[in-house]
Amino acid sequence: MYPKIYPKRLHLELTSCCNYRCLMCAHGYNSFGKSISSVVKSTIINELIPHATQMELQGTGESLLYDGLGDIIEAGEKYNCEMIIITNASLLDRGKMLMLTNAGCQIVISMDSPIKSTYEKIRINGDFDKVCNNLDYWKYLKNSMMEDHRAYFSINMVLCSLNYMQLIEMIDFSIDNCAEYLFVSEVRPCVLDEISWSKLTLEKIKETEEFKKMINDAQRYAEQKQFKIIFNFITDIKKEHLRNICLSPWEHVFIFASGDVSVCCEVPQIFGNLNENDFDSIWNGVKLNKFRVSMAVGEYNNKCKACCLQWGITHG
Numbered sequence: 390m391y392p393k394i395y396p397k398r399l400h401l402e403l404t405s406c407c408n409y410r411c412l413m414c415a416h417g418y419n420s421f422g423k424s425i426s427s428v429v430k431s432t433i434i435n436e437l438i439p440h441a442t443q444m445e446l447q448g449t450g451e452s453l454l455y456d457g458l459g460d461i462i463e464a465g466e467k468y469n470c471e472m473i474i475i476t477n478a479s480l481l482d483r484g485k486m487l488m489l490t491n492a493g494c495q496i497v498i499s500m501d502s503p504i505k506s507t508y509e510k511i512r513i514n515g516d517f518d519k520v521c522n523n524l525d526y527w528k529y530l531k532n533s534m535m536e537d538h539r540a541y542f543s544i545n546m547v548l549c550s551l552n553y554m555q556l557i558e559m560i561d562f563s564i565d566n567c568a569e570y571l572f573v574s575e576v577r578p579c580v581l582d583e584i585s586w587s588k589l590t591l592e593k594i595k596e597t598e599e600f601k602k603m604i605n606d607a608q609r610y611a612e613q614k615q616f617k618i619i620f621n622f623i624t625d626i627k628k629e630h631l632r633n634i635c636l637s638p639w640e641h642v643f644i645f646a647s648g649d650v651s652v653c654c655e656v657p658q659i660f661g662n663l664n665e666n667d668f669d670s671i672w673n674g675v676k677l678n679k680f681r682v683s684m685a686v687g688e689y690n691n692k693c694k695a696c697c698l699q700w701g702i703t704h705g
């Protein structure tokens with residue numbers, strides 16, 4: 390007998406279904422999608438959430454499509470879990486906005502452009518006006534919230550060849566919509582074929598003086614407006630590890646909609662499936678312990694060596 394050990398941070402792909410077909414995402418190219426089974430849902434609610442302090446709802450899908458979302462949020466609130474959801478906001482109607490904000494959930498909306506034509510060119514099936522309408526209700530709530538309310542809203546912009554010149558407008562859009570900050574990351578190859586990638590990549594654009602000036606201008610503009618903008622470019626990732634271990638294998642679990650279990654969304658290893666095995670036998674099992682030992686002795690997985698996550702070994 391030994392005390393069971395549970396992760397503190399849950400990263401949950403409640404569904405891999407999506408109503409959008411964005412140009413930079415797997416959904417733009419393949420048709421797929423499923424939601425977690427009732428067995429997985431029950432493990433999350435009854436076994437994992439009670440031990441967790443943080444929960445991120447996001448995967449290659451749209452969490453607001455999952456019909457059990459309310460139960461997951463309710464359990465998170467009950468156990469005082471910090472919650473964050475990343476969403477395309479198309480289904481973020483008043484009811485869902487209230488459910489999330491009342492539970493203190495942080496809402497991150499993927500916008501990519503403040504201009505309707507560009508937004509809908511990148512976010513295929515997206516309806517810019519509908520998302521803006523949904524945000525209007527956020528503005529109303531934000532203005533009527535108590536100062537110490539935990540819920541906040543921020544914007545994720547994936548920079549690519551189609552939108553990189555819109556940073557200043559995006560800062561204005563974020564401020565107008567009462568966003569806490571704007572997080573700008575660079576489009577990554579992920580699942581894109583060569584032709585699609587060549588149309589979106591910033592690899593060459595990034596080297597130009599015009600681009601560098603634009604980033605500086607955006608940073609200065611945000612400072613003047615006292616607004617927070619955070620950049621995360623893939624070329625900024627150090628190839629050498631800056632810390633010896635990352636805590637993911639010990640403290641962070643990623644659960645796919647299929648029930649597969651990993652330690653983060655980057656590492657390509659699956660350590661078991663919750664539809665076939667109980668959580669304890671996966672989390673404290675031989676396969677995952679071997680992965681932990683490899684990291685502890687500095688034998689890193691190739692994905693770890695190029696990790697883009699803020700807490701990975703490539704970040705100091």
Ligand SMILES: C[S@@+](CC[C@H](N)C(=O)[O-])C[C@H]1O[C@@H](n2cnc3c(N)ncnc32)[C@H](O)[C@@H]1O
Nearest residue numbers: 413414448450451475476477499545576577579
């Ligand atoms: C995969 S989506 C899932 C959540 C939700 N469907 C959404 O779009 O917000 C999570 C985040 O990944 C970003 N993303 C998708 N494909 C990407 C890529 N190729 N490179 C960088 N970020 C990407 C999206 O813009 C979004 O902010």
Ligand code: SF4
Nearest residue numbers: 407409411414416450
């Ligand atoms: S909304 Fe999110 S999951 Fe859906 S296609 Fe776009 S990036 Fe992918």
Ligand code: SF4
Nearest residue numbers: 635653693696701702
């Ligand atoms: S270093 Fe990055 S890829 Fe590796 S386990 Fe940690 S978070 Fe995952």
